[in-house]
Structure formats: C-alpha cells, structure tokens
Amino acid sequence: MITKQTLINAGWADTAELDSVHQHALDLINEKQITDEKYLLKLLKKKFPDTHGALTMRSSPAPLAIAVEADSKEAEKNLAKAISQMTELLKCPVVKAGALMPDACPSGNEAASIPVGGAIAVENAIIPAAHSSDICCSLHASFFHSSLPVHELMDHLSRSTRFGPGGRAPQDMVHHPVLDEAVWNNPFLRRLQDKAAVHIADQGDGNHFAFLGEMNCTPELLSTLQENGQSKLAENLSKYESMKVLVTHHGSRSLGATVYTRGLEVAVKHTRKFAKGIPEEAAWISMDTREGQEYWDALQYLSRWTKANHETIHHLFLKSISSDLIDSVGNEHNFVWREDDLYLHGKGATPAWSSSDEHPLLGLIPMNMSSPILLTLGANNQDYLSFSPHGAGRNLSRRGLLRRYERKRQGVDTERMKADIASATHSIDARWYLGLPDITETPLAYKDPAQIKAMMSKYGLAKVIAEITPLGSIMAGRSPKFEKELTPKQLRQMQHRADRRKARQRDWQDEM
Numbered sequence: 001m002i003t004k005q006t007l008i009n010a011g012w013a014d015t016a017e018l019d020s021v022h023q024h025a026l027d028l029i030n031e032k033q034i035t036d037e038k039y040l041l042k043l044l045k046k047k048f049p050d051t052h053g054a055l056t057m058r059s060s061p062a063p064l065a066i067a068v069e070a071d072s073k074e075a076e077k078n079l080a081k082a083i084s085q086m087t088e089l090l091k092c093p094v095v096k097a098g099a100l101m102p103d104a105c106p107s108g109n110e111a112a113s114i115p116v117g118g119a120i121a122v123e124n125a126i127i128p129a130a131h132s133s134d135i136c137c138s139l140h141a142s143f144f145h146s147s148l149p150v151h152e153l154m155d156h157l158s159r160s161t162r163f164g165p166g167g168r169a170p171q172d173m174v175h176h177p178v179l180d181e182a183v184w185n186n187p188f189l190r191r192l193q194d195k196a197a198v199h200i201a202d203q204g205d206g207n208h209f210a211f212l213g214e215m216n217c218t219p220e221l222l223s224t225l226q227e228n229g230q231s232k233l234a235e236n237l238s239k240y241e242s243m244k245v246l247v248t249h250h251g252s253r254s255l256g257a258t259v260y261t262r263g264l265e266v267a268v269k270h271t272r273k274f275a276k277g278i279p280e281e282a283a284w285i286s287m288d289t290r291e292g293q294e295y296w297d298a299l300q301y302l303s304r305w306t307k308a309n310h311e312t313i314h315h316l317f318l319k320s321i322s323s324d325l326i327d328s329v330g331n332e333h334n335f336v337w338r339e340d341d342l343y344l345h346g347k348g349a350t351p352a353w354s355s356s357d358e359h360p361l362l363g364l365i366p367m368n369m370s371s372p373i374l375l376t377l378g379a380n381n382q383d384y385l386s387f388s389p390h391g392a393g394r395n396l397s398r399r400g401l402l403r404r405y406e407r408k409r410q411g412v413d414t415e416r417m418k419a420d421i422a423s424a425t426h427s428i429d430a431r432w433y434l435g436l437p438d439i440t441e442t443p444l445a446y447k448d449p450a451q452i453k454a455m456m457s458k459y460g461l462a463k464v465i466a467e468i469t470p471l472g473s474i475m476a477g478r479s480p481k482f483e484k485e486l487t488p489k490q491l492r493q494m495q496h497r498a499d500r501r502k503a504r505q506r507d508w509q510d511e512m
C-alpha cells in the first residue's frame with residue numbers, strides 16, 4: 001500500500017497538494033492494477049512535476065524529549081549544543097521524533113549531526129549518519145566462574161583479544177562461520193571479505209575495552225530476572241553466589257566503517273534526487289527502494305558479525321583459562337531498529353523497550369574503567385522513544401582534557417598527568433595494549449556515574465538490577481613507537497590530524 005509518507009520519501013512536498021497526489025496514486029493502483037512502485041512513481045512524477053523535488057528541511061522541528069540536565073557552566077554549554085544539533089536534525093522531513101539521553105554530548109561541528117546519546121524515529125527510511133560510522137558498537141558480557149587471581153585472568157585476556165589500528169596478522173587470524181555467510185554480493189558488503197576476516201577477535205581503539213568484573217548473584221537479582229521473563233539466565237546465575245564477568249565493547253571495525261561510507265554516499269545521492277538543502281547528516285535512504293533493503297540487510301549482517309567478534313574473544317579467553325561459559329548478555333548502542341514503519345536510530349543509546357514476548361530488554365551500560373557496569377531492565381518509556389543511556393558520556397572533549405595539562409612555555413605537565421591517571425585507575429588492574437596510558441580514556445574524561453543513574457531513574461528510562469564491579473580493564477592506549485621524541489606542539493598537531501581524519505570518516509563523537 002502506498003502511503004503519503006512513501007510519497008514524501010520519494011520527493012513530494014508535504015503540502016495540501018499531497019492529498020491529490022496520493023489519491024491519484026490509489027486510483028492508478030485500483031484502475032490499472034499497478035504493482036510496480038517504481039513505475040507508479042514515474043507516472044506520478046509526470047502528472048505532478050511541480051510539487052515533486054521540492055522537499056526541504058522543515059521550518060519547525062519534530063518533537064524532542066530531553067532526559068538530561070546540566071549541572072555546571074560547561075555542561076550547560078554542551079547540552080545547549082546537543083539540543084541545537086538535535087533540533088536541526090528534527091527538521092528533516094522524514095524524522096518524526098527525537099530524544100536525548102542523560103549522557104548526551106554534542107558531536108562535531110555540523111549543525112544537524114545527531115549528538116552522542118541521541119535517538120530519533122524515522123518514517124520508512126534510514127539516515128546513515130544517525131547511527132554513526134561505528135555501526136553496531138555494542139557491549140557483550142559473559143558470566144563464568146574462576147578462582148584464578150585477577151592479574152592472571154588479565155594476562156589471559158591480553159593474549160585473547162587485540163587492540164590497535166589495522167587487524168590481526170595472517171598467522172594470528174581466527175575463523176568464525178559468520179565469514180562464510182553468502183552476503184558478499186550485497187553492494188554495501190562487496191569486496192569486504194578480507195576486512196571481515198582480519199578483524200575477527202579485534203577491538204580497535206578509542207574507548208573500546210575488555211573489562212573484567214565481578215557480580216553478586218543475589219536472591220533479589222535472581223527473582224527480578226525470573227519475574228521479567230529471564231528464567232534461564234536466573235537459573236544459570238543461581239549456580240554461584242558471585243560470578244566473574246568479561247565485558248567487551250567494540251563495533252564493526254573497518255568493515256562497518258566502509259559500509260557506512262557507502263551508505264552515506266547512496267543516501268546523499270538518493271536525497272538529492274528529490275530534495276534541496278538537506279545536509280549530509282540528515283540524508284536518507286528510503287526503505288521503499290532496492291538500496292534501502294540492501295542497506296538494511298548489510299546492517300543485519302554487521303550485527304551478526306559484531307556479535308561473532310565479541311563471542312570469539314570471549315571463547316578464546318574462556319578456553320585459555322579452562323572455564324565454561326555460564327551465560328551471556330549483550331546489546332548494541334549504535335544501530336537502527338525497526339518498529340513497523342518506524343526506524344529507530346540510536347547513536348549511543350541503549351534499547352530499553354520490551355521484546356516481542358512483552359519482557360523488558362536487558363541492557364549493559366558502562367560508565368568508566370574504574371566504575372561498575374550497570375545491568376539494566378528497560379522501562380519502555382515511550383516518551384523517550386524507549387531508549388536509555390549508553391554510558392556516562394564525556395564531560396570534556398579529548399582535546400579539552402589534554403589542554404588542562406598544558407603549561408605556558410613548559411610543555412605538557414606529564415608528572416601531573418601520570419599522577420592523575422594513577423589515582424583514577426588505582427583500584428583496578430588497568431592495562432594499555434599499545435604500551436602507554438591514554439588520559440582521554442580514563443575516568444577523568446567521563447561524567448559522574450551517580451548523576452547518570454539519578455537521571456535514568458528520574459526520567460524512568462531503565463532500572464538498574466545489578467552492578468558489575470571492576471577488577472581490571474584493557475584499552476588500546478597509545479603506542480610509544482609514535483610518540484617518543486614528539487614535542488607538545490607535535491602531539492597537538494597529531495591529535496588535530498587524527499581529529500580531522502575522524503571527522504572525514506563521519507566519526508564525530510569525540511570532536512565536541
């Protein structure tokens with residue numbers, strides 16, 4: 001059935017005349033039995049050329065629900081920018097509603113970039129920029145039992161995973177059946193098999209992590225799980241009073257980044273066919289088109305691939321410590337989910353709706369390496385598009401934090417930096433895969449977890465049912481190879497170049 005939204009997505013302006021175009025479409029279907037939508041749209045374009053191709057950004061935005069408050073001048077500035085970016089994006093004709101989560105931060109400098117911690121509902125279309133280039137960035141937790149000391153578990157974990165640029169070397173690659181799926185004829189995935197293969201069991205860099213923690217399996221937790229349709233998980237967790245937990249955080253690596261670049265290009269071309277003045281960040285692919293279906297299929301593959309990536313790391317680790325997997329949970333926070341004709345986009349937002357059998361979804365929400373990861377039950381609060389936060393969110397940009405350690409004429413205060421890193425990570429076995437710590441990825445960079453939890457509860461987004469206490473964490477960190485002889489100015493230039501590279505890849509989230 002052709003709807004008015006189908007016509008809007010295909011380029012007709014949402015004006016009074018849309019009713020006539022729609023009526024004519026229905027008449028053509030009834031009278032001439034036209035089933036080919038492409039042909040139908042061609043006939044309509046001939047009959048109504050004046051109102052076609054006239055789509056623009058709307059003058060007033062779709063509704064925005066804000067579940068975040070600022071508690072300082074800096075936070076106020078950040079929130080104002082996040083609201084302004086979201087408001088601009090909500091003027092896109094296919095976007096129907098938006099929500100900002102408690103961890104919302106602006107992203108880049110483009111007017112209509114979706115902020116990190118943002119979610120939008122889009123009618124019958126996908127906006128690639130709104131799920132970010134790190135497609136399927138996700139959390140995956142495995143519960144297991146082990147009495148090995150933490151430092152030994154961390155040694156095993158370091159050998160099981162991989163961080164840093166590039167992928168695994170040929171002799172180090174790990175095969176997973178997901179690589180054998182017959183998906184490579186999809187134009188968004190074509191010629192990407194090699195990328196898919198080298199990145200299995202590879203976490204990349206930025207704030208991706210492998211976190212080792214511990215969770216108490218209290219009677220309250222077990223009964224909450226039972227009552228909310230998670231009997232199997234409750235039964236498995238009841239085997240021990242306390243469990244060790246491995247939580248990994250990463251996305252679809254360069255495989256997904258390439259799908260994103262291709263998706264954005266198709267969206268820009270597609271949108272230009274029938275609209276003017278739509279910024280790249282709001283360009284869409286209509287789901288009525290072949291490209292829309294192919295993009296959707298590619299996203300579903302990336303979801304399976306990323307889950308396989310997490311599971312492979314967890315499998316290698318559990319094999320290495322000779323422990324069995326007791327159970328696992330996980331969720332994406334950069335993705336697109338379908339609800340009938342609506343496509344829910346999250347860039348840093350944890351799904352908190354109910355599954356098809358009416359049970360609330362479980363979520364994993366990390367805060368920082370030294371704080372517990374929250375295990376949550378979604379509250380299905382439709383006022384906020386049924387999302388919850390995906391983290392604590394940055395309190396300062398990477399560059400903003402580094403600037404705090406710069407002294408006039410004396411360069412970077414490395415001693416103060418080292419002392420701050422040590423005090424922020426002293427409670428855990430913190431490891432940096434490439435050798436050197438990265439202060440921009442320590443707890444110093446992120447908002448206070450207590451505030452995020454308070455806002456989650458105040459706005460009724462999700463309920464915290466357990467906390468996974470940190471024991472150790474591995475992140476990429478910095479490589480001494482690249483930094484030994486560099487002056488602070490060179491370091492800043494390097495950071496600037498990296499930022500520009502990221503901006504070009506549309507990975508805007510650490511740029512604010």
Ligand SMILES: Nc1nc2c(ncn2[C@@H]2O[C@H](COP(=O)(O)O)[C@@H](O)[C@H]2O)c(=O)[nH]1
Pocket residue numbers: 103116137207208209211333348366367368369370371372373390391392393394441446473475509
């Ligand atoms: N447990 C840990 N949480 C961390 C760490 N570094 C960052 N974070 C949190 O994760 C979210 C998600 O970030 P994103 O890349 O998906 O936007 C972030 O907001 C932080 O709160 C860590 O090392 N350990």
Ligand SMILES: [Mn+2]
Pocket residue numbers: 137138249250333
């Ligand atoms: Mn992420």
